[in-house]
Amino acid sequence: MQTLILIVTLLVMMGVLALIMRAVLATEGPEPSANAPKTRSKVIWSMVVLGLVVSVTSLREWPHTQAGGDALVVNIESGQWWWDTDTTEIPLGQQVEFRVTTEDVNQGLGIYNSDMQLLVQVQAMPSYTNKVVYTFEEPGTYQILCMEFCGIAHHAMTYEFDVVEAGA
């Protein structure tokens, strides 16, 4: 997923770059055509339309998944500089609702797979409970990394849990 995001981003950046470079490299060429203001309106309106389409398609299904009735609740507590969970074994294919809290400063719960790819994250904030819902599709060892700067041992604030096949 991240690779796709990177590629799309680079393509759009190149598109915008091309748009301006055409003018930058044409200072010695002919003046802008009389149509330029029309082209500009077209650019602006296409950006608006594209924005509407992207907004509707990406928000219609709310990106923060809500837990279903049979979700397994896992509490995650944290603090400077540790994580702790109810369980270190999570059943495969089971929807999990993580309820994340911190006892001192802000933390960021980032769940990584064994390839060190970030799968999902949520903020942890003192005096609040933050929920994030995820269903693991692969068995194996997962890691929690801290995503919010929380002091001098921020980078050492990690934790491990396993995703196991039911009945295993």
Add this chain to the structure above:
Amino acid sequence: MSTIDISQPAKGDGLIKLTMLLGGVVFLLMMVFGLVMRAQQGGWLDLDPALFYQLLTAHGAGMVGSAALSGAAILWYFTGRHVPLRSGIYLAFLGLFLLGVVLILGAIFVGGYGGAWTFLFPLPALSGGAWEAWAAIGFILGYLFIGVGFLLFYLEIGIQLVKRYGGLLKALGWHYLFGGSAEDVPPPTLIAAASVLVFNTIGIVFGAAVIAASIINLIWPDFAVDPLFAKNAIYFFGHVFINATIYMAITAVYEIVPTYTGRPWKTTRLFVGAWFAVVIFVQAVYFHHLLQDVNIPAWALAVGQIVSYASGVPLIGVTMFSLALYLKGSGLKWDLPASLLVLGVVGWSIGVIPAIIDGMIAVNKLMHNTQWVPGHFHTYLLLGEVAMAFGFAAWLVRDKAQTAMSALDKLVFRAYVGGGAGFALIFLWSGASSIPRRWAVHYEAWQFQSQLATVFACVVVLATLGLVLRYVRGLLRSA
């Protein structure tokens, strides 16, 4: 519209030149801090994490501060060409700013404060032994002095604009937008000045509120602040403040590029409309910093995503597009100032793309607080605001006898662009590789990217050294 010869020297220019020197030197020094951090992440250094986080804090605050300072100098310089501004106020601003800098540096390097430039409550009070409360108070007081300096700065611009146009709304050009006459509409620089002063004053006031609350909390820990409210306030302030730096610096493009193209930058309805949108968007967009705070109302998150996108429209559709039209077929002769100023707009326009994409809630789930984030802001700061600032500085001390780019200028410019682009793109790549930001120590699998970035960073540092030296030489020549 009045035609003003911006090259006529004016009283107070010396202060602006001094400011640009200060800004340039601090940019350079902070880049060296950045280089050290990236080398540390690459495993080439073995710093104490406490020192890394101090450098991170200094780099963040120092860079944002220098961007603000250079942007303010540019805005003051050009606003002062259209309405009278009192140099005494600028001097007070500069004095307060420097006092703030001294406090911030002292807090970091004497007091050991390392809570980052956008500190989240209650981290300043809970350092786990890394720094004492007084260091955090010193750091925060430093912000307060800088904030007060800026309030004075904007107050003076506001007073003079109101005097000249008979009201802030008129200086914003909003009457023209809503069907009023085109008579006596302010020039682009003043519209920018009025707009920035409106949103940045609001931003600073929110910043001051969270600052005051944090100081009270540091002195009486029982005084609790709601952490979610504090995060809203600090990001509202931080977002508005860093954006204001570019929106101030862009006036250099409005004023200087026409001296090359012979085509004055005009106040059109579209231009005023774009700035109207900016005033709203800049304030509404900060929710994109809280997309993983699922406790804020869903509508706020949706606003964060949608306004992030919308912010790109005036930038790309108006600012960048106008620049393209002004450039095309203008016969402009490229020299270093012109190249850097145009680079500033290009870097800004493409740098917001990864920001907008990260502003989507679904993408943010995977990119928030990874190095994707420094990836986008280094693009529009390093290749945006800072390029504009060095472009303005180079223009201030330009040698009127020299009309083309010397071989050395070309080398410096290419190194800056190439090094900067490579450096920023690697951050994006690292973000896409799920590497978190603000980590003092990187896993081995991540180190190659940091090492490569360090090499690019060296190129940027050398190019910037070239820009600073060239500016100093120009100052000496013109003195």
